[in-house]
Amino acid sequence: MSEPPVSRGFRGKQRSSDHAARTPPGQHLVNDFPVLSAGPTPRIDLVKWRFALTDGHNKFAEWDWEQFNALPQTKIKTDIHCVTTWSKLDTEWRGVTFDDLLAAAGLDEAPTPFALMHCYGGYTTNVPVEDMLEGKAMVATRFAGEELDPEHGGPARLVVPHLYFWKSAKWIQRIEFTETDTPGFWEELGYHIYGDPWREQRYAGD
Ligand SMILES: Nc1nc2c(c(=O)[nH]1)N[C@H]1C(S)=C(S)[C@@H](COP(=O)(O)O)O[C@H]1N2
Numbered sequence: 001m002s003e004p005p006v007s008r009g010f011r012g013k014q015r016s017s018d019h020a021a022r023t024p025p026g027q028h029l030v031n032d033f034p035v036l037s038a039g040p041t042p043r044i045d046l047v048k049w050r051f052a053l054t055d056g057h058n059k060f061a062e063w064d065w066e067q068f069n070a071l072p073q074t075k076i077k078t079d080i081h082c083v084t085t086w087s088k089l090d091t092e093w094r095g096v097t098f099d100d101l102l103a104a105a106g107l108d109e110a111p112t113p114f115a116l117m118h119c120y121g122g123y124t125t126n127v128p129v130e131d132m133l134e135g136k137a138m139v140a141t142r143f144a145g146e147e148l149d150p151e152h153g154g155p156a157r158l159v160v161p162h163l164y165f166w167k168s169a170k171w172i173q174r175i176e177f178t179e180t181d182t183p184g185f186w187e188e189l190g191y192h193i194y195g196d197p198w199r200e201q202r203y204a205g206d
């Protein structure tokens with residue numbers, strides 16, 4: 001039996017107002033998945049790939065590709081917001097939450113309040129530790145059920161979706177714990193130190 005048109009119309013309206021409510025100020029929705037990279041896509045041999053948690057002195061943990069894939073895996077569905085004004089709803093990622101990384105490293109808590117992401121290719125970006133705890137961030141290896149494309153950060157990237165997407169470091173190699181909030185690549189060039197899309201923190205001073 002076909003649904004009455006009134007029900008269909010109602011549902012459509014609900015959906016578009018839901019989409020509007022999920023779109024931060026100054027953003028528009030896209031259905032494709034744009035690629036934004038400050039340099040060439042690094043090609044990383046999985047045999048040589050390593051990912052580590054460090055601070056200035058210590059290497060708390062390091063995983064090779066096989067070890068990393070043996071860590072607990074979590075799936076999330078979330079909206080992402082790029083500072084160049086596109087947002088994409090309901091993106092699906094699978095990977096290892098930051099909480100599970102800490103636990104696997106034998107750390108009861110993070111050793112410092114801030115972190116600086118270091119990537120294959122040299123990109124860096126800073127995120128407060130608090131913004132990665134309780135499921136708020138993961139190192140993802142899969143997107144929409146598939147291996148992560150190299151241009152989207154494969155083999156593995158950070159996903160911290162409640163901040164502008166430049167914080168979601170592609171080709172992540174190392175999370176360095178830092179005592180102070182240390183500007184990364186875009187932050188050094190005048191982008192906001194924190195980058196909350198709901199407060200439109202695009203540039204320093206916003
Ligand atoms: N290593 C690295 N990570 C990066 C970038 C980059 O240039 N290099 N660009 C950032 C920016 S500005 C955005 S918007 C997102 C884009 O991710 P996408 O190309 O998968 O859409 O990655 C972020 N992470």
Ligand SMILES: [Mo]
Nearest residue numbers: 036082083166
């Ligand atoms: Mo971006």
